[in-house]
Amino acid sequence: MSQAISSGSGRSGPAPESSCSGSVSSPGKTDYGNGRPCRICRISPEEAGLYDGISEMIVVTGEKKPNAAPIGIIYRNGRLFLRLFYGSATCRNLESEDYFTGCVTTDPFIFAESCYGNLGPEYFEQNYYDIGRGLLQAPSLRSCDADRITLFRCLSRKRSEIALLIDIEPVVTIVTNSRRGMPFNRGFSALIEACVDLTRFRLSGDHEIIQRLVRYQGIVRRCGRPEDKEAFLLIRRKMLEYSENRESEKKTDIRENEA
Ligand SMILES: Cc1cc2nc3c(=O)[nH]c(=O)nc-3n(C[C@H](O)[C@H](O)[C@H](O)COP(=O)(O)O)c2cc1C
Known part of the structure; x- marks a missing residue:
């Protein structure tokens, strides 16, 4: 298990009290932070910042x-679920645990470190959620490292050959930082990469970029929101246009050289 990388941003130490004090996403509905209990209120996926597609969170x-x-939180046709490939600690834990937190963060180190090992204990905090029949204690990322923390409940589990599928529902969500609290979506970032590559292709005509675009297209189709998919069509159309222009320029060059 890897330990946290100590950095100038104070990532490895306990956060100052003020930077960890969470604000509440729906005033009057929940109370939160530093050991104080949250009142339960079942919410819709949209209220938890989840939209069609796959939202990448730190679970x-x-x-x-x-x-x-x-882990990707999948929201498709009104169904919210996890697909956990066997072998991970997350999968093992959620075979038996009924609650977990999904944390939205834009911290690339948290993504990188947690995808190849566990984070050090200094990355986590414990909070209490009132789930009706008592207080539930659940770990999450520290509220100063997460833009949003959502407590999820596991509703049912189904096993496939390669993965455990768990239907889930959001229970409480807290926007902890003043940023938008939107989960990371690979479809959206693939679209951004495609935009960058389009501008590069216009300059270089490098055909490797077209191959990359095919890969981005797959990611946008699998993970993207409807608007990501729509915007991607514009990029693809433009890329074809640039490519055709280059081909016809090449043909003109050849004809001129032959003459
Ligand atoms: C952006 C991203 C999304 C991921 N989504 C999933 C997922 O939905 N299901 C899954 O089983 N693994 C997913 N993974 C892979 C796990 O994070 C990876 O296997 C990790 O090592 C599991 O850690 P654990 O053993 O501590 O649970 C994803 C990885 C990344 C980088």
Whole structure:
């Protein structure tokens, strides 16, 4: 298990009280932070910042020992679920645990470190959620490292050959930082990469970029929101246009050289 990288941003130490004090996403509905209980209120996926597609979050599980991993929360045709490939600690924990937190963060180190090992204990905090029949203690990323923390409940589990599928529902969501609290979506970032590559292709005509675009297209189709998919069509159309222009320029060059 890898330990946290100590950095100038104070990532490895406990956060100053003020930077960890979370604000509440729906005033009057939940109370939150630093050991104070949250009142339960079942919410819609949209209220938890989840839209059609796959939202990449840091999922924190582990009643005994917190574990973090980047996991896609899948929201498709009104169904919210996880697909956990066997072998991960997250999968093992959620075979038996009924609650976990999904943390939205834009911290690339948290993504990187938690995808190849666990985070150090200094990355986690424990909070209490009132789930009706008592207080539930659940670990999450520290509120100063997460833009949003959502407590999810596991509703049902189904096994496929390669993965455990778990239907889930959001229970409480807290926007902890003043940023938008939107989860990371690979479809959206693939679209951004495609935009960058389009501008490069216009300059270089490098055909490797077209191959990359095919890969981005796959990611946008699998993970993107409807608007990502729509915007991608514009990029693809433009890329074809640039490519055709280059081909006809080449043909003109050849004809001129032959003459
Ligand atoms: C952006 C991203 C999304 C991921 N989504 C999933 C997923 O939905 N299901 C899954 O089983 N693994 C997913 N992974 C892979 C796990 O994060 C990886 O296997 C990790 O090592 C599991 O850690 P753990 O053993 O601490 O649970 C994803 C990885 C990344 C980087």
